[in-house]
Amino acid sequence: QVQLVESGGGLVQAGGSLRLSCAVSGRAVSDYTIGWFRQAPGKEREFVATSSWNGPKYVDSVKGRFTIFRNNVQNTVTLQMSSLKPEDTAVYYCNLKILGNDYWGKGTLVTVSS
Secondary structure, eight states: OOEEEEEOOEEEETTOOEEEEEEEESSOGGGSEEEEEEEOTTSOOEEEEEEETTEEEEOGGGTTTEEEEEETTTTEEEEEEOSOOGGGOEEEEEEEEETTEEEEOOOEEEEEEO
8 A cells, every 4th residue: 555644844934945755655766756746725736846767857936946856765755945935835745656646645734924
């Protein structure tokens, strides 16, 4: 059974930093594409960043501010977020793609105050 558990969300002032972590059980993160999505209030869930065999990818709005990296030993993926903006406020979800299927965590809330 695949399980993803996010942690690290919270309240931060604009310009600050947060680190989100996702612990994965049931599959090795080294074998699959894993990443982060987010959903702001009243908006659809959107792609933020992924880590796969061909490197990291980011949505344009976070390039230069967010960094994704995976730890294959600990079986985790981390999203380091810097220079946070109020528009980054959202619930952040960890996502693991296995053979066309999506697995999701329950999410962690990030609130950026202005």
